[in-house]
Amino acid sequence: MSATPASVEVDGRRLRLSNLDKVLYPAAGFTKAQVIDYYRRISPVAVPHLTDRPLTVVRFPNGVAESSFFTKNAPSHRPDWTMVATLPSPGSTKDRSTIDYLVATDRPTLMWLANLAALELHTPMWRISTGLPDLVVADLDPGPPATVVDCARVAELLREVLPAPLCVKTSGSKGLQVYGRVTDGRTSMQVRADMRTLANQLQRDHPDLVVANMRKDLRGGRVLLDWSQNNPAKTTVSVYSLRGRERPTVSTPVSWDEVRAARRPEDLTFTADDVLRRVDEHGDLFATLLGTPDGQDGSA
Secondary structure: OOOOEEEEEEEEEEEEEEEOOOOOOOOOOHHHHHHHHHHHHHHHHHHHOOOOOOEEEEOHHHHHOOOOOOOEOOOOEEEEEEEEEEEEEEEEEOOOEEEEEEOOHHHHHHHHHHHHHEEEEEEEEEEOOOOOEEEEEEEEEEEEOOOOOHHHHHHHHHHHEEEEEEEEEEEOOEEEEEEEEOOOOOOOOHHHHHHHHHHHHHHHHEEEEOOOOOOOHOOOOOOEEHHHOOOOOOOOOOOOOOHHHHEEEEEEOOOOHHHOOOOOOHOOOOEEHHHHHHHHHHOOOOHOOEEOOOOOOOOO
């Protein structure tokens, strides 16, 4: 992709791309053009995991070395072909009763967001069409000196007690996230309560490895099993999203064999280029979690 400003047509949509030579990851020399190209190329596997979910993005207009901000409300200057869902916003800090959420349903939407330097894409565990969760997540966050390798050991414990199918991905930052399906009609708060019970049980069984309490002073050398991410008001970084770290790391699906074999943090760290190669080789390792809104398995 050229580093000069351009007006391009993508899947029948016209996009105006600007400041393509701006470096968004200074330590890696990774430009906005490369960010846009990553989201263009990853969209076939990323979009199915974003569809039917309200999107929160983290924008880095001046790159990852400068300030960033979360945004839930779809920009007023959005193209008229983008999809928006107006949803209740109880307890909004800005005293709004509803929020107009963007819904990423196609490649042009991802590329348009990338042009806004919206590097990170975050979604909840529930679908817009049902208001119910179809996913459960165990968010594993290591407390130094613990690392993602310790998270891998906790992920293996979760695999023994959670029902299949289960998928695991890196957070693209420090930890891992284990995902499963919810098909029994539980509410988000019921799923949250069940995951809290499981986290407390693992803490009792493995006190030197797992902590379920959110207090930061308890995490040193252990892995926080964050059950609270199943709260309907919370979001988790979406699979295949870039992260606003020093390098263009990605929240990357990994195989259980890779989890079992991990011995160094580098074994579970992947950049945008790595992920594109992995998808070419392995396809979508999160595809088993895709289904229709009513929770029945559909074609991935």
